Amino acid sequence: MxxxxxxxxxxxxxxxxxxxxxxxxxxxxxxxxxxxxxxxxxxxxxxxxxxxxxxxxxxxxxxxxxxxxxxxxGDHLDQQLSTAQIGAGRAMQRLLEEHLYWVTMFTRWEWTRENWETNKTAIFSGIPVLIRDVAAYHTRRGIRKQLWGHGTRRHKPEEIFELGFEDIDAASNFLENKPYLLGETPTSFDATGYGFLVNTLACPIESPVKDYALTKKNLVDYVNRMQTRYYPDLVAA
Ligand SMILES: N[C@@H](CCC(=O)N[C@@H](CS)C(=O)NCC(=O)O)C(=O)O
Missing domain, CATH: 3.40.30.10 (Glutaredoxin)
Incomplete structure (x- = not known):
């Protein structure tokens, strides 16, 4: 197992x-x-x-x-994909994992005190009280360094959000009216699609990027479709 x-x-x-x-x-x-x-x-x-x-x-x-x-x-999910589809799927995967990810990290670890408190409680609440704040402080410092190294944190918040809007537009336009990223059937790229989009539009971290993503009906439907299919044990997104 x-x-x-x-x-x-x-x-x-x-x-x-x-x-x-x-x-x-x-x-x-x-x-x-x-x-x-x-x-x-x-x-x-x-x-x-x-x-x-x-x-x-x-x-x-x-x-x-x-x-x-x-x-x-074995790989029964991606067997039918053409090399062009794999290329397109990989490009979308990298956009979500290597760019939109950092925009959402900025909103969780840096942007607004409320978001940070929500994030901190979710991650560190299981840790003994005495070391909780120290662990949260050090982790936050490390993530803020990563955000600076990546370059995201060097921009103004409104600039970061503009870049996030572009990612959301790209994901929404890529998906169009298909049920899954690459067509009628789910592929491994949908694991990334769901994992990163649900963490943008269905988490209690407020931001203009979340609000913008929620205006994209095809993305909201997609996240719900994936969640209903693969997480019947969880409520709808
Ligand atoms: N490229 C990695 C990214 C994993 C990642 O960034 N994990 C975060 C949590 S979402 C983490 O463990 N961060 C701790 C840290 O950076 O100290 C993957 O695909 O697994």
Whole structure:
């Protein structure tokens, strides 16, 4: 049985960690049996969640995990895709994972005191009181450094949101009126689509980017479609 490590469930989402949500969604899409363990990033092999343990294999990073799972257990989700479709799916995956992600991280860790309090409570509430604030302070400092290194935090909030709007437009225009990112049937790219979009438009972190995403009916319907199909145990987004 695959042991899957991620942050604890909260906010009525599979996970507030985008990549954890993506990976659990992939496990469900691929119909692989797994058990969930809640943990924190310092326990992970690369210091970031998620990670898995499967027999003697222990690995972090959702991209390598999905690649390993496909290789080890087969890949019935992406078999029919053309190379052009895989290229387009990969480009959308990178946009969501490597750009929109940082916009949402800015809203959670930096932008507005209320958002930070909501984020802090969700992540650190299980930690003993004495070390909770210290852990939150140090983690926040680390994430703010990452946001600076990536470049996002060097912009004004309104500039960051403009870039986020462009990502949302791109995702909405890419999806058009298809049920899934690449057509009529779900593919592994939808694990990313759901994991990152649900964490933008259906989490209790308020921002102009969330508000903008909620005006895109096809994205809202998509997130609900994925959630209904793969998380019948959770309420609708
Ligand atoms: N590329 C990684 C990203 C994972 C990631 O950024 N995880 C975050 C939680 S959403 C984390 O563990 N951050 C802790 C840190 O940066 O210290 C993946 O796809 O798994």
């Amino acid at each position: 695959i042991r899957f490590y991620q942050l604890k469930r909260t906010w009525g989402l599979p996970n507030l960690c985008h990549s954890c949500c993506k990976t659990e969604t992939y496990l469900r899409m691929a119909e692989l049996p797994y058990e969930v363990n809640a943990t924190l990033p310092p326990m992970a092999p690369k210091g970031k969640l998620p990670y898995i343990v499967d027999g003697s294999a222990r690995m972090g990073d959702s991209r390598f995990i999905v690649r390993y799972l496909k290789k080890t257990y």
